Amino acid sequence: MIRYVILSAFTLFFLVSCGNKKKSDKDIYIADATGAINxxxxxxxxxxxxxxxxxxxxxxxxxxxxxxxxxxxxxxxxxxxxxxxxxxxxxxxxxxxxxxxxxxxxxxxxxxxxxxxxxxxxxxxxxxxxxxxxxxxxxxxxxxxxxxxxxxxxxxMEKSPHSYTQIKEKLGLTIQFPSIYSVAKESDNFFWFRKSITIGHMHLMMYDLPHDGIKRNDSTVLQIIKLRDSIGEKYFRGRLDGNLDANGQTISSFMVTESAYAPYLKETIVDNKPALETKGIWELTNDFMGGPFIDYAIEDKTNNRWVIIEGFAFAPSVEKRNYMLELEAIIKSVKIE
Incomplete structure (x- = not known):
């Protein structure tokens, strides 16, 4: 009987003590957020x-x-x-x-x-x-x-990360994107990755250039357009490039910035570094392909250079907002050593 009384008293004390404790943040369950992107x-x-x-x-x-x-x-x-x-x-x-x-x-x-x-x-x-x-x-x-x-x-995207180590080895940076992106082109300090989507494809490219490659002045946006057009001509040739037209002339087709749509330029911060953000429309010369692009020129003063990372998409007849959000998220994950 005495043992029963002691046990009961101890149990009551334990329950009262637990009841007086305030719930900690860890004890409060917060549901995971849901919802479609954007x-x-x-x-x-x-x-x-x-x-x-x-x-x-x-x-x-x-x-x-x-x-x-x-x-x-x-x-x-x-x-x-x-x-x-x-x-x-x-x-x-x-x-x-x-x-x-x-x-x-x-x-x-x-x-x-x-x-x-x-x-x-x-x-x-x-x-x-x-x-x-x-x-x-x-x-x-x-x-x-x-x-x-x-x-x-x-x-x-981090649930299936890429394991492409050459980016860090050659450009001295890390960037997060899923393994579904495949290597389309690698040359010296230039990388181009591609991802197929339901209708079309998405692209990610990155490279660096000396610090004097871009100057901040009234012509900055023109410098960036000239730079990306030169990269487009060198690496992003169109599907008709090299074919003959109706007159027997060789077709030259490559990616350029669409001149009829004025690019948007603003100063921003990426990886705690000053950066230039450019948005606009790309197209292929002598072809009918095109789409949106977002380009970041990140000023890496420590290494006396600019790091250029650009994403662009080709997705005809469908909305492209969420595709561009994905590319922007990838670019803004960059960490420069």
Whole structure:
């Protein structure tokens, strides 16, 4: 009997002690984030969505992406009324919540309902306050969501990494891309990788050049175009190249930057180094093939050089936004020694 009382008392003490402990972060389970690439859940009332606030949201999140042959929205938007925003629908990687009747504010929340996740909450007492915050913070909103998508795409690709050691040996850098990319060309310090897709193919190329190869001035974008066109002529010959035309003349076909579409150039940071980002359209001379490209010239001052990494895609009759996101994610994974 005494033994039973002691045992019962000990059990009760143990349970009470455990009950008094606060749950640690490790004890709290956070579900994995889900959702299609480049899809943002917008939580707001239907009447707001159908009005001026919804228009402001769409003008930011659905703005056409520069550098694609056809208009494609930056993000695909799924509007959800707050009353049904619960359970599985809260697990999307990117969520924009619009709250009315509160002080004007914009907050970025990490892993609020799932992980990894970014939730941007925009509030205001009036519709105009909310609209002003959306428009004023356009760049921030897009950057927050886009960085989440880039990280998610890279995480997917890291499940099957390449094992191509020559890149590090010859260029002194590491870069993450899946093993499905195959070597199309390797020459000295130049690498070209190719991936077949359902309709078409994707390409990744990388090389370096002396630091005086690109100068920052009013003609920087022209220098980059001239550089990539010279690379295109040397390495990326068209399917008709070398054939004879109707007049018996030899066809010369190679990749160039499309002159009718002005390339976009901006300063950015890659691997904590200054870089030049160029977006535009490529085409083949004397042929009808073309598509978007994204080019990064990374200034490697330590090694007195520029590292050039470019991705481009050929995917006729289908959207190319997600293909270009994959190439951008790969490029931004670079680590230069």
């Amino acid at each position: 899809n943002v859940s917008v939580v707001m009332e239907n009447d707001l969505w159908d009005g001026s606030v919804g228009e402001a949201v769409r003008s930011v999140l659905a703005k056409p992406i520069y550098g694609l042959p056809q208009d494609e929205p930056t993000f695909t938007i799924s509007q959800i009324p707050p009353a049904v925003f619960s359970g599985f629908v809260t697990k999307n990687r990117t969520v924009l919540k619009i709250e009315t009747g509160k002080e004007a504010d914009l907050k970025v929340l990490d892993d609020a309902y799932a992980k990894p996740q970014k939730v941007i909450v925009i509030s205001g007492k009036t519709k105009q306050e909310i609209i002003d915050l959306i428009i004023e913070n356009e760049v921030k909103i897009v950057d927050v969501f886009r960085n989440v998508e880039l990280a998610a795409r890279l995480a997917q």
